[in-house]
Amino acid sequence: MTIYYNPHTDDFLAEPLQFRLLNRRALKKYGFLINEARSSGNTIRILIDGTSSGLISERVFHFIPRWLRFLFVELEFRAWKYINCFGDEIERVKIPEVPVKDTLIAFSYKAATGNFELRKATLEKYQTVVFHLSHYFIATAEKSDNIKGLSNAYLAGDSDITDIDYFKHFFAWYDKPFLVLPFAVSERFWNKTPWTTRDKRAVATGSFHNLLLEKPKKKYIDFITTTKTTTYHPLRLSIYQKSEKLNNYIKCHINPYREYRRSKVNQLLSHFQISQKQYFSIDIVQLYNNHCYAIIGEELSGFPAIGAFEAMACGCVLIAQPQYYKGTNLIPGKHYLSCDGSLEDIVRILSNINHKKGEDIAKVASQLVKNQYNPKILYHHWTNTIRNI
Known part of the structure; x- marks a missing residue:
């Protein structure tokens, strides 16, 4: 089973609440993953673990008591579903207490930063965690160090960057296959002019x-x-x-x-x-x-x-x-x-x-x-x- 990790915090899959409040346009670069699943009648499973928010800076959020973080994120998640017009097709899974044979898809932009220790124990319980490296140029060393500590982690991106000097500088330790998982091009882009x-x-x-x-x-x-x-x-x-x-x-x-x-x-x-x-x-x-x-x-x-x-x-x-x-x-x-x-x-x-x-x-x-x-x-x-x- 594939599960998306904390998708409410950024605009990779859907519109986050902070974008609506700031009147910013959400790019939803990988939004087709949700759109295609919905059109096929498939369930979209997500994990919200209370370790990050789209509204509160990561520098502040991890100092908030655990119970209050979960309460805040619960409200944020409900608002996220509402503004994106999501319904029962979005299934929120529980934080696993024992190892599970599921794959977690996480965007390293926020999932591999901040107080990583808050989420590490949860991530370790999944059979595989795929970190998509879109925007990995921000806080790269921190992300590399955090991901390196997970034996079940795989790296992915829009193209194969394993020969790129910047990637090799920070991820020389990575020896698993690099997964090419690219964006899709909207059908509104088409060749219509001679x-x-x-x-x-x-x-x-x-x-x-x-x-x-x-x-x-x-x-x-x-x-x-x-x-x-x-x-x-x-x-x-x-x-x-x-x-x-x-x-x-x-x-x-x-x-x-x-x-x-x-x-x-x-x-x-x-x-x-x-x-x-x-x-x-x-x-x-x-x-x-x-x-x-x-x-x-x-x-x-x-x-x-x-x-x-x-x-x-x-x-x-x-x-x-x-x-x-x-x-x-x-x-x-x-x-x-x-x-x-x-x-x-x-x-x-x-x-x-x-x-x-x-x-x-x-x-x-x-x-x-x-x-x-x-x-x-x-x-x-x-x-x-x-x-x-």
């Missing part, structure tokens, strides 16, 4: 962080010191900074993740408010359909962005670095154009592109995304992968 009518420039989308201004600083020091960079997506930052000079080749729709301001009050407020309203106001499907090529930029910690697959679904030829697409079934030259990650190489590619070849790549890539990255197919992929551990 290639010959599109803008021949590449469109660049996404956001970038300034990690020197993110709070608390200790959560970002692992990434900064290891990669010697202050943003997860250096290519996006470079395109943003040089957007005017690159305009003949690249149409920039990249924005800072937050409104980074100098006053302490505004910095505190910006921690809870991301600066993506302009990005979300764009008809992103039409934007991709307006362009022949797309540059999304991969994160240095190893994973591709979902926008890369959304762009391909819309008929854009992706320009990307191959090392970040291991395990995705994408082949350089067949499904996307390979680059070394530098602006110079991207401009060279766009200057010498064979548009007929580009059109052929676009057709093959959009079909692959449609066939292999649709919610139904990936729901069964997750189910089968976890069943066969």
